[in-house]
Amino acid sequence: MxxxxxxxxxxxxxxxxxxxxxxxxxxxxxxxxxxxxxxxxxxxxxxxxxxxxxxxxxxxxxxxxxxxxxxxITPKDNQKLLRELMRQGRSMEFLLYINLGIYQSLSQINGSYTPKDLRSYQTGDSREINMLMNQIMQIINDDIARNKQIKDSKRKKA
Known part of the structure; x- marks a missing residue:
């Protein structure tokens, strides 16, 4: 044609x-x-x-x-995708803080650290890892609240 x-x-x-x-x-x-x-x-x-x-x-x-x-494809699919993206964003925040914590810890200890000391967080059998995850989540939530507070105070000034 x-x-x-x-x-x-x-x-x-x-x-x-x-x-x-x-x-x-x-x-x-x-x-x-x-x-x-x-x-x-x-x-x-x-x-x-x-x-x-x-x-x-x-x-x-x-x-x-x-x-x-x-x-x-439905609007629900878009909502699911957005939720998944938010969840992945949270995971990336976790990784950032975990890496920062690891770096800080490794830089302060005398070299006795080995990766073999780590245990899987997926099994849920490590109380220390569960506590660490909760602390990291609290830091993330505090950061979000602090950023919101900063944005709100900037809006009030403008």
Whole structure:
């Protein structure tokens, strides 16, 4: 099939209704409020959107499979993803403070430390590790509260 810059497309009544719904949807979006939403611009948006969702990132995935993947995504999935990102952020904070603590401890002891002394925190059998994890969580919470307090005091001054 050869495409030209000006191409006529024949659509069914149902597809025409969908195009009108798409036009109405796009016209309500703040993202496009500064531009004239012509039919050519709408087609450009739809082509680029299809390309981004189906071709660019998933060129090896068959169309029906990719469509099914996209249809499965719900707002709950986005919330789950945000919660997971927050949890991972917390984990990264844990790692930061753990590494800082390890560095501080190692720099103060006489070299008798060996990694073999560590026990797994996942088994939960180490009271010391559980206490350390709780202390680190408290430090993180204190940091969050302190940062919030600083932001609030800056807002009051402004």
């Amino acid at each position: 050869r495409w030209t810059k000006k191409t006529t497309a024949y659509v069914t009544n149902k597809e025409l209704e969908r195009l009108e719904e798409i036009e109405e949807y796009l016209s309500k979006q703040d993202y496009f409020s500064d531009e004239l939403l012509t039919k050519s611009r709408m087609m450009s948006i739809m082509i680029n959107t299809f390309y981004d969702l189906f071709v660019a990132e998933n060129s090896r995935t068959k169309y029906p499979n990719r469509l099914a993947e996209l249809k499965k």
